Each structure stands twice: as C-alpha cells, then as structure tokens.
Amino acid sequence: MSVRTQTIPDVGAKTPVPALEPLLFELARPGRSGRHVVSHDAADIPAAFQRKAPLRLPELTEPQVVRHYTHLAQLNYSVDTGMYPLGSCTMKYNPKVNDRVASLFADLHPRQSYRTTQGVLALAYEIEQMLAKITGMDFVSLQPQAGAQSEFTALLVFKAYHAKRGEAATRRRIIVPDSAHGTNPASAAMCGYQVTTVKSDARGNVDLDALRSALGPDVAGFMLTNPNTLGLFEERVRDVCDAVHAAGALVYGDGANMNALLGVARPGDLGFDCVHINVHKTFSTPHGAGGPGAGPLCVKAHLRPFLPKPWIVREADGSYHYDTAREDREPAGLGDSIGTIKQRLGNFGVLVRAYTYMKTLGEEGMVETGRDAILAANYLLALLRPAYDLAYDRPPMHEFVISAAKQKKQGASALDVSKALLDEGFHSPTVYFPLIVPEAMMIEPTETEPRETLDAFAAAMLRIAERVKTDPAAVRDAPRFTPLRRLDEVTAARKPVLRYAVPGVAGAE
C-alpha cells in the first residue's frame, strides 16, 4: 500500500493518510478461492428452475479479502479512532465487554421453543423491567429495531388507542415541532397521518400558544423530543403535555436525546404517554456504520393493550413463556394489539449489549452518566462561545447548537467549518440541523470524552474561526488531509452509479 503523508496544521507532525483501495471486483481473478465451504453434493433441482443468469461474484483468496477490508477500515473515522461529536447521535464509547457477552446469545434461533430459550426470555424480561424503571413507564416492547421503527410502532399504537375509543376516523393529524427530527413527520406520514408543524418560541421551547391553537379534536398525537434538538430542556414540558391531553391526544417522546436524562429525569414523570429509546445512543451499543440499532418502546399502562405481540410472561416459579399458549400451539388472540413489528424480541443481540451496559453502570453510574454528559456539553459550549454564535442562550443539556452565521458572513459556511475540522483530526458535528438555526452546528460531546479531548476539540474550532477571518478560502478548500477531498454529491445524484459495472452484464452501469 502506498502511503501519502499529511501535515497537520499548527502541529507540524506528519501522519500517513491511508491510501485508497480498489474495489473487490478489481482485485479478483477467475480461479481464486478460499475453500471455506466445499461440497461434492449434487443438488437435485429441476432444469426449469436452475440459474442460467451468470453469477459473476469476485473470486479472491482470504489474504486478499483480509487486506481489502483492513484497508477500507483504515479509511473510516470511528469512536474507537477519536471524538465523534455528532449532535443527537450520542457517539459515546462502546464497551468491548458488551460485544463479547452478546456472542453468548449468537447461536439461538428466534423460532426455538420457549423451553430451550429460558435464558433469552429471562434476560428480555429483565431488560423490559429496567427500561420501564429508567424511563418511568409501565410496559416495554422490545420489538422495534431502531428509533424510526419505534416511532412508527407508537403511532400505530396511538391509532389503535383512538380506534378503541371510536375516534380513529376523526383524529387524523399528528403535530410535530419545527425542531423535530425528520423521522417524526416521516413516521407520521407512513402511518397515514397528516402532519402539522408548530414553531418554537424565542427560548427554544415549543411555542405553547401555537401548539394550543393547532390542537383540536382531529389531533391524534404530538411528538416531542426532550431535551429537544437544540439540546434544551422544554421549560414547560408539563404544560405542553397537559395541553395535548386536554385535547384528547397523546404525547410521544422521541428518546433520541435520552442520554441527558439518564438518572436525571424520567419522561414518565413529565407527562409523556410513551417514549422510545435508541439503545445505540443512550446505552452504548455500537452503531455499526449506520446500524444496527434497537428502539424499545416504553409506554404508560393505558397504552399497553395496543403494544405489539407476543408478550413475555413470567410464571410464579420463575419460568418464562410468551403469551401465545403455553405449548406454543395456538397463538393467543391479538386483542387490541397492533400486531407484530418484528418477530419475538427485535434486535436481541443489540439488547444484550444494552443490558450489559445497564448492569455495568447500575443506578449510581447512570446518574453520573447523565450529569457528566450535561457538564461536558456546558463546558464545551463555554469554550466555543468566544468564537461562535449561540442560537438560544440558556444552559443546554447534553448537546448544544451553535451557528456559524458569523463565519458565513466572513466567507466560510458551517459545512466549510465542518470540513476544516476533519483536517484537524476530528469528526464533524451534525450540521444544518435543526433546521430552525441558520448554519447550525449541533455538538454532542458525550460523557466519555476526557477534558483534554474537549479542550483540543475547542482549540481546533477556535483555530478554524480565526482562519475564517484571515483566509476563508483556505477553509472553503478543506479538507485537504483526508483520504479524499470533497466529493461531488450533485453528480452522484444526477447520474447515479449505484453498483459496480460487471463487464458484460445487462443492467449494470
């Protein structure tokens, strides 16, 4: 592998930039193979069904494959590499014991009998109990596989709840704040709801008057992230929930920012009817370059009848089974349940990791986590204030949103600043979200970054702000020391190349 070197500005050290890697297909040669599975069996398949299309998968040896993916891995930034301050993503450290423990539950099929999976059921039952306690809710469904699927699940629950009260036909609207994650309105639309957006007030809260005038007998629910995507705790959260309930609607808690509340406050004590948990954020499970996650849905008792089935039942003798009949024979009636989102227990392998984390922290560790996350955000904000604008000036929770509007006027946008950060050796914060802050940079340091790292990150941000003043063109030109320079996303979308062109295969580019 050829190695280029980069010079880190203001440090002067030279570090190698990993070279790019050819595609698997370009490394392959016909006739190479790894002998991982050999079979001399003949398959009895009628000719009409046999594959006639060519199967031009790359042919490689194992050493080639190992180097290929090792080189690709070296092109990635990760939490194991360094600070990853993506706002609302909670990129905290992912403990390694969690991964090892998960492997204890790897060789189990979800269609095994409850009789051969008592450990799974015991663990899942305890996870449900712990999540209920942590969120202040009464019951939990482990089925949703990510936050967005949990939102959709919850809205189906809302729909079933209103249907039960004879109001399904009239309650056709979901309200979301203008600071909401895009998944909220998208989930509502998928669930057949119309979406109404309400604005935020001058302190970054939901505008209560706007909410009250949007509420009515046609509203099914309100989706609220708290702390919201500005990193701010809703100052009148109970009034908000009361207003929604007074209109006969339900309050959905988007738990994306639950890390701030860990051991600090519980959605169930604040008026929410339900909340989802992104365990790949709050409970430290690795996000795997975009997934997997898991999105347990925690609800108050009045929503329990509508939760997905099956449910786990614990017998007096300490044994477990599903509420399908005891012998797995005749599934019990669905009752008011919305049905099934994912068979059995969702992304169980992820949930085992979350459980391990919860057991490691315990009560005191959880409180410390929430408080340290809040402290880290406030500290980092204090360091950045001299150079960047703050959209809403009050103490944030676990994350905060600054604006690069000042820098934009000087010639470099939030995007440019984010790219310059890559040259400084840091991952960028979330940019251009929430939509209500111009040139937004949403920064979430998490509780696991030491003060030295927070200081180094702030120093990098301040250096960039200085450079914007003196040489904005240089910042617009960033990044220069990453494996690739800025990529042309416009052409990628206009002339999509979505797969390797296997020579001679119709349909390929």
Add this chain to the structure above:
Amino acid sequence: MGNNPYSPHTEADRAAMLERVGVRDIDELLGAIPNDARHPKLGIGPGLSELEVQAHLERIAKLNTTAGSGPFFIGGSIQRRYIPAAVPVLALRGEFLTAYTPYQPEVSQGTLQATFEYQSLMAELLAMEVVNSSMYDGSSATAEAAFMAVRVTGRHKVIVATEVDFTYRRTLRTYGRGPELEIIEVPTAKLASSAEGAACLIVQHPDAFGSLVDVRQIADAAHAAGALCVQVTEPHANALLEPPGALGVDIAVGEGQPLGITMSYGGPHLGIFACRESLVRQMPGRIAGQTLDANGTRGFVNTLQTREQHIRREKATSNICTNEALAAITAAVYLSLLGPEGLRAAARAGVARAHKLANRLAALPGCAIANDGPFFDRFTLRTEMGGWDLRNALIALGIQVEATASHYYAGAKQTGKEPAQANAKPYVGGRREGRDDVIVQCTELTTEADADALVDAVAQLTRSGETVAAR
C-alpha cells in the same frame, strides 16, 4: 469518577469544568427540569465489575439450549450456516463497528465503499439492477416493498401468498394498518388470478415450506394487471436458482442473515431490498453511489437523498434512518470470502442433504413429504402424530424442528377501514386443511449424524404415535 467506569472525569476535572461554565454545581444546570422530577430513584441496583457482569451473563446464557448443541433443523428465513473465521474479524473491526452513518464521506470511505460493494454483490446475486444499503430485516423489507408498490401504482390493495414466511405477513399486516391498506392473502396458486386492481403480488420462492414456485408466471400476471411483482428470496437459493431479476420481478426483498450473520435470536439481521432502476426514486433507505472528489479521484457518497426523511420529512419514501449497515458489510465480507463457487457449494450442500433426508423420512411408515412439488433446502414432513406433538417430542430428545401450525391462520383478509376487527382474525385457529406438519431445514452444517438422529427419532415416535393419536 468511579460510578461510570467509562467516564474519564476526575473530581478535579469536574471542578475545573464547572468553574469554566461559571456554576458551582451541575444541579445549577438543571433548572429547566421540574424540581420534583429531578433525580428519581430508579431501583435498578448497583453497578457490576466487568468480571461480575461477564459471569452474570454466562449464567443466564446457560439456561438456553443453543442451536449447535444438538441436531438442529429450524430454519426458514433465518438459517444456521457456517461463518468463516475471517468474517467477524473483519466486520467487527472497531472502525466499522463504532462508526456512525457516513455523514462525512471524506472520512467514511471505508463504510461507503464497503456498502457500494455490498450493493454490487447483492445486485449480481439477485440479477437486479439496484440494491439499497439495507433495511432492518426481511419482514420490514417486505412491508416497505408493499408500500413502495402502493406509491408506484397509486393502488391500495396488496395480494400476498399464504406461503410467504408468516412473520413477514404479520409485519406486513401490522405496517398496513398505518396507511390502511387492503391486504389479501391467497395461496400461491391463486396469486396470478388475483392481480386485478392490486398494487403488487408478493410471492416467496422458495416458499416458507421450501417449495419451488413459478415466479415468472406470477410476474407476468402482475404486469398484465398493471401491478408490480415482489419476490421474497433467500440469498443462498440464488446461487442455484434463477434469480428474481431473470424472472421479471420488480422488487426483490429478503433476509440476508444467512450471509455470515449470527442468528442472535432474531437480530440484528439484514433486510435485502432490490428493485428495477426505473423505480429507484421510489425506493426506501440509503443508497451509496459512486462519484469523484475535487481532485477527480473516485469515491463514494450516500446519494439520491431527496427520497429520505432528513431532507423530505413527511414526503419521504420511508422513515428509515438507522439501518443494518454493519450486517450489509458482514454479508459483503462473507460473499467475497466464499466467492461464487463457495456460495454454490454451501447452497448445494443444503439442497442435497435435505433431499437425502426427505427420502429417508418418507420411507418410514406413516410419514410423507407434504410439499406439492419440488423443494429446495427444506421440506415439510407430515406424520400421523401432528406437527406440534412431533416437534415437542423431538425437543425432549434434544432435536429442534419447527412446526407449521403457526404459519396458518384463518381470515386472511384485512381491510384498511376496520383494522381492529380484521387483525383479530388471523390469530384465530392454528391449522388449515389438516396441514399440521413440521418443517425440516438443512444447510451445509447439517451432518450425517444429525440426519440419523432425526430419522431414528421420527421412526421411534411415529411407531408410538398411533397411541398418541388414539388418546
């Protein structure tokens, strides 16, 4: 310091940080939280050391009977297959495992190229034009395929075969309650004649019971009626069977778990989602695409993002954000290690062992193979004992199979307008047309000894089965 072992802050750190913030205590930063709601008692117990937590989880894990601890024939969409040693070593590298969604492509080329390669490998395997970067699992991919067909055709009726994996049909019905779709289940044999007015026909091949299905004829019928054809597929089957892209299928979906991903009691797995290029702008989920950087060097980005929720909000093609990117990378590692011949070998082994085992079982008195026609790497065994009783008796002997009863239920019609009523029906009644059987799945991990054990056990049980039936 001390309570959270992953928190680096010493008391001195905290004091210095508080001073910089300008407060004396963290509590001063919590002013927006109602007083009575602050710091509730959780009641979750004290934290454990790593050693303690490992031992605790090992104790719980011992309560399970793992698939590998005895003859194991449960399969379907989730299969116990051989995972080469290099698969977890590579896919679980921290740079893949602990990265987020590749929002900054300049420092995420590993993820983006591996994803592009996954899309390319899967497109080749399925002979489909476009593959997305992943859905959650096979069941949600099937439901999203139905939603996509509804968007493409403007119709609201979905026809799904009863031989499609029952967990997929359950999820489809549950999803369908959102946009209030009409979802009608008919036997595969009646799919083609049910296409009128449908957004799509959903067929599984090989089906949940292992049978091979003439997909081309169903796709033709769908197209003649202006509907799309959705095929639920399994990755290994495509090494030997004509793939969806060669059968006229518009959207191919399925579970990618058999490609080197552990079963893990159901997840995290890999939702495969593929379609025609002409439909790509209606496709859900992230897609990696090739482009150039400012120096003209080839690179990869997430593309066609104007379909997605973070840009389009309520007008997005789906709400999906987090997906199963790591599973897609895992599948790509698996496919690149096995190559075409290794994949064919694994698939062939399953088929050959299933057929050999089926012949042996069918030779036993009172036993028959219940598949209507040719089958792939699993089959349905009918005995006088009944599926549930046989399955439970086999578990007692340390042999795990799946019974078919849960695959069937009456009242397969869901009208969007009355979801509660329609939804109650499918769970009523566990048997249909006397088909109370067991399903036997074979893979390259099925050994001769496993097969012997099953044959012996079935022979023994069905001999005494007459008494069971009489009682």
